[in-house]
Each structure stands twice: as structure tokens, then as C-alpha cells.
Amino acid sequence: MAQSYSRPPSSPARTMSPQILDNALGAVGHTPLIRLDKIAKLNDLKCNLLGKLEYTSVGGSVKDRIAKAMVEAAEAEGKLVPGKSVVIEPTSGNTGIGLAMACAIKGYSVIITMPNKMSLEKEAALRALGAEVIRTPTEAAWDSPESHIGVAQKLQREIPYGIILDQYRNANNPLAHELTTGPEIIEAVVSTPSTPAHPSSGKVDVLVAGAGTGGTITGISRAIKKTHNKDCVVVGADPRGSILALPAELNNEDEGLAYVVEGIGYDFIPDVLSREANDIDTWVKTSDEDSFRAVQMIMKNEGLLVGGSSGSSLSAALQWLKGEGKHIAETPGKNVVVVLPDGIRNYMSKSWFLKIAMEAEPTPLAKTIKDILHPV
Ligand code: PMP
Numbered sequence: 001m002a003q004s005y006s007r008p009p010s011s012p013a014r015t016m017s018p019q020i021l022d023n024a025l026g027a028v029g030h031t032p033l034i035r036l037d038k039i040a041k042l043n044d045l046k047c048n049l050l051g052k053l054e055y056t057s058v059g060g061s062v063k064d065r066i067a068k069a070m071v072e073a074a075e076a077e078g079k080l081v082p083g084k085s086v087v088i089e090p091t092s093g094n095t096g097i098g099l100a101m102a103c104a105i106k107g108y109s110v111i112i113t114m115p116n117k118m119s120l121e122k123e124a125a126l127r128a129l130g131a132e133v134i135r136t137p138t139e140a141a142w143d144s145p146e147s148h149i150g151v152a153q154k155l156q157r158e159i160p161y162g163i164i165l166d167q168y169r170n171a172n173n174p175l176a177h178e179l180t181t182g183p184e185i186i187e188a189v190v191s192t193p194s195t196p197a198h199p200s201s202g203k204v205d206v207l208v209a210g211a212g213t214g215g216t217i218t219g220i221s222r223a224i225k226k227t228h229n230k231d232c233v234v235v236g237a238d239p240r241g242s243i244l245a246l247p248a249e250l251n252n253e254d255e256g257l258a259y260v261v262e263g264i265g266y267d268f269i270p271d272v273l274s275r276e277a278n279d280i281d282t283w284v285k286t287s288d289e290d291s292f293r294a295v296q297m298i299m300k301n302e303g304l305l306v307g308g309s310s311g312s313s314l315s316a317a318l319q320w321l322k323g324e325g326k327h328i329a330e331t332p333g334k335n336v337v338v339v340l341p342d343g344i345r346n347y348m349s350k351s352w353f354l355k356i357a358m359e360a361e362p363t364p365l366a367k368t369i370k371d372i373l374h375p376v
Contacts (some may be wrong), residue, residue, distance in 0.1 A: 003100055004372045007121055010353075013132050018306075020271070023105045024058045024101060024313070025068050025101075025102060025105060025128060027057070028058055028059070028064040028065055028068045028098075028181045028341075029057055029065050029236045029282070031052060031054050031181075031184065032052075032053050032054050032056075032188075033049065033051070033053075033185060033188040033337065034053055034304070035048065035049070035050060035051075035198070035287055036049040036050065036051050036298070036301075036302050036314075037049070038302060039297055039298065039301050039302060040313070042297075042301065043321070043322075044329075045316055045321060045336075046196065046199065046307060046329065046330050046331060046332045047205075047321070047328055047329055047331055047332065047333070047334035047335070047336050048316070048333070048335045048336065049329075049338065050189075050338065051298070051306075051314075052181070052300070052312075052337050052338070052340060053306075053311065053335075053339060053340050054339065054341050054342060054343075055305070055307070055340070055342050057099045058101070059094075059203075060094070060097065060327045060341065060343055060345065060346065060347075061092075061094035061097065061098070061307075061341055061342035061343075062181065062341040063094035063095040063098045063217055063282050063341075064098040064101070064218070064312075065098075065180050065181060066095060066096075066098065066104055066151070066167060066172065066173045066176045066177070067095055067097075067098025067099040067101070067174035067359050068176070069172040069175065069179075070165040070167065070170050070172045070173065070176075070306075071087070071103065071106065072098065072161070072193045073170075073172045074165055075106075075289050076305040079163060080106075080108055080163070081161060082106065082108065083107055084160075085109070085161045085163055086108070086160075086161055086163070087099055087103050087108050087109070087111075087163060087164075087165060088111045088112075088113070088152050088155050088162050088164050089111075089112055089113070089164060089167065090112075090113045090147075090148035090151070090164075090261045091113075091114060091148070091150065091167065092114065092115070092118050092122075092212060092262050093118045093119070093122030093123075093261075093262065093263070093346070094122070094263060094341070094346070095126050095128070096110075096112035096122070096126050096131065096344055097122065097126060099112070099131075099165070099339065100125075100126050100129035100130065100131040101129055102114065103130075103327045107277075109132075110126075110129075110130065110333070111131065111132045111133075111134065111155060111159075112126050112132070112133050112134070112173075113136055113148040113149075113155070114126075114134070114135060114136070114148055114152045114332070115135070115137070115140075115147075115148050116136065116137060116138045116258070117138040117347065118262055118351050119262065119347050120132050120169060121349060125134075125346075130308040130372070136150075138258070138358075139258070141267060141372050142266065142267050142268045143243060147358070149168075152351065166291075167213050167215065167272070167278075167318075168198065168213050168270040168271060168272060169271040170272065173213055173219070173272045174214075174215045174218040174219035174274070175216035175219060175221050176215070176219065177215055177216050177217075177218070177219025177331065178219040178220070178221070178222045178223045178226075179223075181219065181223075181339075182219060182221075182224055183187050183223055183227075185204060185220065185223075186223065186224060189202070189203065189337070190202060190280070194333065198334045199336060200331035200335060201334055202284035203229045203232070203335060204224050204228060204229055204337055205227065205232060205328060205335050205336065206228070206232070206233045206235065206317075206320075206325065206333040206335070206336040206337065207221065207224060207233075207234045207337050207339070208313050208317040208336065208337070208339065209235075209236065209237065209337045209338075209339035209341075210237040210238070210239075210264035210265075210309045210316070210341065211236050211237070211244050211264060211265075211285075212263050212264045212265065212270075213270045213273060214244070214272055214273020214275075214368050215273075216341065217234065217273075217279075217280060217339075218274045218280070219274055220234075220339070221274075221279045221280060222243075225278065225279070232348070233281050233282070233325065234279065234280050234281050234282075234285070235281065235282055235283070235284060235316060235317065236280045236282070237264065237283075237284045237309075237315070237316035237326075238251070238262065238264070238265055238283055238284070238285055239259045239264055239265040239285070239291075239312060240249075240253075240254040240257055240259060240284050240285065240286065240287050241257030241258060241265065242259070242265025242266055242267070242272065243255065243257065243266065244265060244275075245268060245283035245284075245285055246275050246280075250283060254285070256306070259287075259288050260307065260350075260352060261291050261306070261308040261309055261312055261336040262308060262346075262347075263284075263308075263341060263342070264309045264312060265332055270279045272279045282324060284316035284319050284320050286312040286315050286316050287315075288308075290311075290312075290315040290319075291308055291309070291311035291312040291315050292308065292311055292352050292353075292355075294310075294311035294314040294318070295307070295308060295310060295314070295344070296310075296356045297313035298311065298314060298340070299344070299356070304340070304348070305344040305345070306340045306343060307341065307342040307344055309341050310338075310339075310340035310341060310342070312359070313339055313340065313341075313365060314340075317336060321336065325332070354358075365367055
């Protein structure tokens with residue numbers, strides 16, 4: 001057959017320069033910003049809806065960036081000894097995967113403490129990367145000895161050369177996003193010209209992200225507001241049942257409610273989450289139901305296999321654009337960036353995903369196939 005494929009002009013190569021990388025850490029980040037045009041149209045949005053697709057980072061999530069940054073900073077400070085150090089970290093899984101990857105490459109042992117609710121897929125990936133994994137009760141309060149944080153602290157006290165890099169307090173967590181995720185978003189928006197088909201303000205006008213430690217939203221916000229557009233509206237997504245949102249009354253109704261989405265929301269305010277009015281302008285509470293419906297919308301319309309918290313960010317963005325942000329939704333060229341933190345391969349065995357995948361409406365082809373294979 002004749003060769004007819006050539007690189008389409010509308011699909012430039014990813015911006016990472018094509019060269020041999022020393023190891024996997026060179027493939028952390030450098031993720032694409034992708035138009036979610038079909039979702040925008042379905043929701044009558046005139047603005048541009050753009051997804052920052054973090055599952056294309058080498059370890060599969062936005063948290064690779066901070067794992068790399070925290071390990072490299074600790075090395076520069078002489079805190080890690082190859083062959084001796086034991087990196088211990090409480091995490092909802094993705095930071096653990098990033099750390100286990102970095103430590104596999106660099107030769108440090110890893111112990112991850114992780115609440116029971118987090119997926120089997122994350123535990124399997126961690127074990128495959130050589131980490132020890134300890135599960136903790138999901139319902140344990142963050143400051144109790146049984147929580148993932150309490151257990152990590154106990155192990156660190158007892159294990160020689162044990163060190164907690166501490167994503168909840170480590171300044172390199174938000175800094176990694178201020179220095180990489182934020183500038184990547186700004187560069188993609190600034191360097192994409194405005195055209196009649198795709199008008200653009202040339203600026204990041206709105207950023208929407210979920211918060212777990214808060215490092216992602218805080219760091220990206222700082223990059224945008226300090227260097228690019230101080231008037232950018234930063235919208236935080238916080239699951240119902242968590243207490244991170246402001247004003248605090250937003251959280252009252254559902255305090256203590258258990259939720260299924262992984263990686264966002266907490267029962268305490270992490271130090272690295274800056275809730276100052278200037279860094280995060282407004283908050284939206286999200287439900288599991290809306291988040292999973294949004295995941296399905298992204299998969300079916302945009303062909304992107306994102307995880308549960310990506311649905312939360314999109315659901316928060318749509319809620320905001322239909323309410324407070326209506327003037328943005330109605331303005332062609334405004335750029336609304338939604339952070340999509342990880343991919344569905346972290347959640348394949350979860351019942352919420354199996355429901356989406358296996359109980360989906362039959363496609364229009366189902367009848368044709370049945371008629372061919374099982375004629376009556
Ligand atoms: N989504 C997922 C799937 C995550 O693992 C995390 C990290 N906990 C987040 C969102 C939130 O990121 P951050 O900790 O930077 O707020």
C-alpha cells in the first residue's frame with residue numbers, strides 16, 4: 001500500500017526537544033494543553049476551554065513534578081544518602097508513584113503510607129517500582145497515630161536514615177508548579193496565535209484546579225499572577241466532605257461526608273495551600289456524582305482517559321462558568337484552563353469507572369453487529 005501519512009500541519013510535535021534522556025526523570029512534565037471544544041460547545045460556552053493533560057507525564061500524574069523537585073532539593077541539601085536513605089511519604093498515591101520512580105532511579109528505599117480508599121492500581125504500581133506500601137484507615141483523622149501521616153511519622157522516628165520529604169509542608173511542592181506547570185500553561189497560551197476559528201485573548205484568563213496538598217493550584221496561580229496576568233481568576237475545586245474551601249460556610253453542610261474521588265480534599269489545611277484571597281480567588285464544591293459524569297463527558301467527547309479528580313476540576317469549571325463566571329463563558333477568546341491531574345489507568349478496578357465503561361449505552365453499531373453475528 002502507498003505511504004500516505006505525513007505529519008499534519010495542525011499537529012506539531014510536542015515541545016520537548018527530541019534528544020536522548022539520561023533517565024525517566026527527563027520525561028516528567030512537559031504536558032500538552034488541549035482544546036476541549038466539544039465540551040465547550042455542548043455547554044454553550046463561547047470561551048476557550050483548555051485541558052492541561054498531566055497523565056502524559058512519565059509517572060502518570062501531575063505529582064511527578066513535585067516528587068522530582070523534592071528529591072533533587074533534598075539531594076542538593078545533602079539530606080539523602082544513596083544505599084542508606086529510606087524515603088517515607090504519606091500520600092494518596094500519585095506523589096508516592098513519583099517518589100518511587102525517582103528513588104528507583106537514584107537508589108533510595110521507599111515506604112509509602114496510603115489510606116485504604118486509594119486504588120489497588122496505585123498500590124500495584126508502587127510495589128512494582130520497589131516501594132513498601134502500608135495501608136491506613138481512611139476515616140482516621142489526619143493527626144491521629146493511625147492516619148497515613150501518623151504512621152509515616154512513627155516509621156520515620158524508628159527507621160535509621162528515614163526521611164519524610166513532606167509534600168504538605170515542603171516549599172518545593174508549590175515551587176515545582178510555579179517553575180514548570182504554570183510556565184508551560186502560559187507558554188502554550190501565549191504562543192498560540194488568535195485566529196478567526198480560534199480567537200484568543202493571548203492570556204490565561206481563568207485557571208481551575210482541585211486541591212489536595214494545594215501545591216498545584218498555589219504554584220500555578222503564583223506563576224500566572226506574578227509573571228503573566230495578575231487579573232487571572234483562580235478557581236479551586238474542593239470535594240463535598242472536605243474543608244479546604246473558603247468561605248468556610250461552604251464546607252459546613254457536608255462536614256465529615258465520605259467521598260470516593262481520590263487525591264483532592266482534606267480534613268486539615270496543608271501548609272503549602274495558600275488560601276490567601278490573592279492566590280485562590282474563589283472555590284467550588286464538587287460531588288462524586290458530578291465528577292464521574294464529567295469524566296465520562298471528557299472520555300466520550302474528547303477521547304481523553306482522565307481520572308476522577310479531572311472530572312472534579314471540569315465539573316467545578318462548568319459550575320463556575322454557568323454562575324459567577326458567566327461573563328467569561330460568553331466572551332469569545334477568553335482562555336479557561338482546567339488542570340486534569342491523572343489518568344483512568346489509576347482507577348480501572350474502581351466500581352465508579354466500571355459502571356461508566358461496562359454499563360454504557362450500546363453504541364449505534366451494536367445492533368448492526370448483532371444482526372451480522374447473530375441473524376435471526
Ligand atoms: N488529583 C489527583 C489524582 C492527585 O493525586 C492529587 C494530589 N494529591 C491532586 C489532584 C491534587 O494535587 P495537589 O496535592 O497539588 O493539590
